[in-house]
Amino acid sequence: MLLLKPQLGIFLLLSHAVIHHLTLGEEVFRSIARLRVLVSVERELIKALREYISVSRDLLKTGQAPSKYPLINGRTINIYERRLEEVTKLRDGAVGDSDVHVTHPVLAFKLLKRYMKLWNYLMVEVDKDIGKDIVAVMERHRNFLPNDTDFIGACRAIARLQSTYKISAKAMADGALPGEIHKDHGGLSVDDCFFIGQEAFNDNDDYFCVIWMEEGLRRYRQGYPIMPWEDVKETIMIEFQAYCYFRAGLYHKAVKYTSELLALDPENVHGLHNKATFGEALSKSNRTLEEEPRYPPTDEDERYHENCRGEFNPSNVVHPQELICRYVSDHPLIRLLRIGEEVLNVNPRIVMFRRLLDDNETNIMKKLALPYLSISRIVGAEKTFGVVIQDRVSNTAWLSDEDYPDTIIPKLTKRLELVTGLSADDAEPYQVLNYGIGGHYKPHLDADSYSTSRAVNERVATLLIYLSDVEYGGGTVFVKHGVRANPKKGDAAFWYNMNKSGQIDFSMEHGACPVLLGEKWIINKWFNYNGQISHRKCGLSSEE
């Protein structure tokens, strides 16, 4: 057994040893709308901390602290002051109090980290009497506060965004993202990089472990700060770096970096032990440097990522002349709305309805859904309900016509029937989704992929309405057809998941690309097979 492991284990334990404000398994990182609450709560916390520092300083001056108040002393007050300075610099600086704190992945990560490493700690550390306001704010919002699952989720989201959009650790750490306007937020500190790498290590993701440790080391050597309250050192970053190289089978590098560690700290017990272990693995492997595994490893989701980046194989567009658009004017009730229908793919047909909802209608739908958002689950094998997975990072609310008879919903349902030609009598309620940090949904079929039988009343067609623009990312991609629908507030993508003879069309696998910048809201309206028998005519061949 490697000596390094227990040491890493202890380190992880320390770094995550914060009080857990349980969000009842809700995981706020899975919804930008829910994260937004943290921004306003932090405003209250900053005010309360400023007050705490000021009162504490007075108590120190008058000699009442620490004799009467043992938790208040010059050292901790200096640290709190430094922490306060960090937060206010960010919130009073270029970014200010704006929404970017939740719609930018680096800033959202930093927001969560502040809760994990600052506010949660303060809650235990402060004098409960003098700091009663801090405690009261935390208590009041208890159910909305993040826990370590959120922090882990945010770390994973950063890695996911990097894989999909090919963003280096340096660019991500600098906050230099494609399409970004708000660049002026200081980027990530050395310890931020360390924590992201450490999470990749926990997740057995050696590639991201290495690149984030390397970025942490690069920044450290360039003089970027390590927050004084974080127990992150150059040697521990090299230790992780070498260990992850070893785990990935790159023994030459594992040995090289362990030697570097020992050059800095010749007595390092883990370094000494690992040098022997890694060296032995290297000599047994008989591999030359060139023969070591390909690095970075191949990505099984490459097709999905390519499509998300807008890289398509042009031969997929078979009939470009058929990619037409028209006004939907088949019925007097919708003629005046001037809804456009644009063909994105001819066969199978995938279309985009333009301006299906106006601004006001999209806002109303979001407002109705907001109080009911809860963690998204997927239907599992055998139709077991309620599995929470990494492949889907969002929050869901269901809205039905019956529950909202006096809202715009019934009118909307009529409109959807008219543009699709389908009946909503046999359809699911509206499923409203709000995506979280790097929120995505990996390629899947909307019709139940566990069954090809018509006995189950499958989702024959999907109408996916975008309730928001997305600054960057968040497209809906059809991986087998190389098609991407780009989110635009009020527009809606429409396609069939089954062919006319009722067979599931496995080519309609589609996914939601990770949201890099901005916020994504959608509605799914799923039409069921049985109710469409008289609305969607059979084809002449079984394939149709």
Ligand code: PD2
């Ligand atoms: O949000 C999307 O773009 C998306 C894409 C694919 C949503 C779903 N599927 C879904 O909720 O099924």
Ligand code: ZN
């Ligand atoms: Zn889907």
